[in-house]
Amino acid sequence: MHVEEYRTLFIVGSLILMLVAVAPTLSLFIRIPSGSERFSELWLLGPAHTAENYPFNVSVNEEYSVFVGVGNHLGSSSYYVVYVKFRNQSQQLPNSTTSEPSSLSPFYEFRFVLSDGEVWEAPLTFAIENVLLQQNFSLVQNISINDIVFPVNYTSIWDSNRNGFYYQMFFELWLYNMTSNSFQYHNRFVSLWLNITST
Amino acid sequence: MRKTPSKLLVLFFVLAFSASIFISEAFAANSEDTAATSIEGAENALVSAYQSVLEVEQVGANVSGLLAQLNEAGEFLAKAHMAYRLGNFDSATSFADQGKDVGIEVENNAYELKDSAWRENIQRMWLTIMGSVLGVILIGSGSFWFWRFLKRRYP
Numbered sequence: 001m002h003v004e005e006y007r008t009l010f011i012v013g014s015l016i017l018m019l020v021a022v023a024p025t026l027s028l029f030i031r032i033p034s035g036s037e038r039f040s041e042l043w044l045l046g047p048a049h050t051a052e053n054y055p056f057n058v059s060v061n062e063e064y065s066v067f068v069g070v071g072n073h074l075g076s077s078s079y080y081v082v083y084v085k086f087r088n089q090s091q092q093l094p095n096s097t098t099s100e101p102s103s104l105s106p107f108y109e110f111r112f113v114l115s116d117g118e119v120w121e122a123p124l125t126f127a128i129e130n131v132l133l134q135q136n137f138s139l140v141q142n143i144s145i146n147d148i149v150f151p152v153n154y155t156s157i158w159d160s161n162r163n164g165f166y167y168q169m170f171f172e173l174w175l176y177n178m179t180s181n182s183f184q185y186h187n188r189f190v191s192l193w194l195n196i197t198s199t
Numbered sequence: 200m201r202k203t204p205s206k207l208l209v210l211f212f213v214l215a216f217s218a219s220i221f222i223s224e225a226f227a228a229n230s231e232d233t234a235a236t237s238i239e240g241a242e243n244a245l246v247s248a249y250q251s252v253l254e255v256e257q258v259g260a261n262v263s264g265l266l267a268q269l270n271e272a273g274e275f276l277a278k279a280h281m282a283y284r285l286g287n288f289d290s291a292t293s294f295a296d297q298g299k300d301v302g303i304e305v306e307n308n309a310y311e312l313k314d315s316a317w318r319e320n321i322q323r324m325w326l327t328i329m330g331s332v333l334g335v336i337l338i339g340s341g342s343f344w345f346w347r348f349l350k351r352r353y354p
């Protein structure tokens with residue numbers, strides 16, 4: 001056996017072993033960026049914690065439940081606000097094209113910080129209270145959300161196409177922006193159409 | 200003469216009534232301002248605490264405990280905002296102050312955790328570097344001596 005013939009192979013093998021020994025130190029200084037997409041989730045579930053049986057035909061003074069949830073996949077802990085808003089048929093919804101929130105003031109809100117990969121969920125119980133129903137006109141005076149009563153005073157005209165007085169409860173997701181040091185609308189919202197009935 | 204005391208009495212009650220309206224409006228404006236200031240203070244404390252938690256997270260420490268506390272502060276701040284919108288300024292102030300206190304506590308805890316995590320990271324880094332250097336030396340010298348052994352054994 002002529003050892004010199006294996007010199008190069010021996011040197012390469014030694015260098016590979018040395019590289020293996022140095023790898024933990026290299027990993028301290030070299031960070032390979034994650035190629036996964038960064039996003040947040042926002043969802044609404046029905047009272048049975050499933051994507052069905054959402055409240056739709058709602059009676060005055062009856063309580064209804066949903067679950068609102070958020071998932072963080074932004075790569076680091078994030079500070080969120082979920083605003084609960086209420087509108088009639090003509091008032092403004094968020095604009096997904098221009099990433100603008102609704103100009104309506106929120107009634108209820110949730111504030112929380114989620115670590116990357118974590119999910120948050122909360123129950124929301126609401127009731128439409130003090131409603132004036134006329135032939136072609138309705139007025140919702142109050143809405144209670146999680147036992148807090150908010151004055152609303154929104155009107156709705158009878159929708160002859162869909163046969164009802166329609167309102168919408170919607171949930172906007174806002175995210176704290178470290179660059180601008182303020183909350184910004186995260187261009188995500190979920191909503192519930194509600195047909196107000198007297199009974 | 201008999202009419203004068205009754206006129207004075209009427210005048211007194213009118214003045215007292217006017218004063219009570221003025222004072223209550225002044226107090227109301229004051230409590231609204233107080234609530235707004237408290238909410239702003241709580242928001243700043245919460246944001247500052249959140250930034251501290253992010254820094255701790257970046258050095259690799261476990262921030263789950265801090266996040267749970269931060270969410271408690273977030274609940275107070277949410278309640279403060281809702282109470283303010285409803286005109287319950289005293290409640291808004293109370294919730295905001297509670298939120299601010301929790302936020303400050305989170306920030307202090309975060310700084311302590313960051314210090315200990317930083318020290319642990321430095322220790323771990325030096326151990327890793329020393330281990331790699333030792334590994335390279337052992338592999339290099341071991342390879343050299345093994346090569347010489349092979350050359351002597353198989354000239």
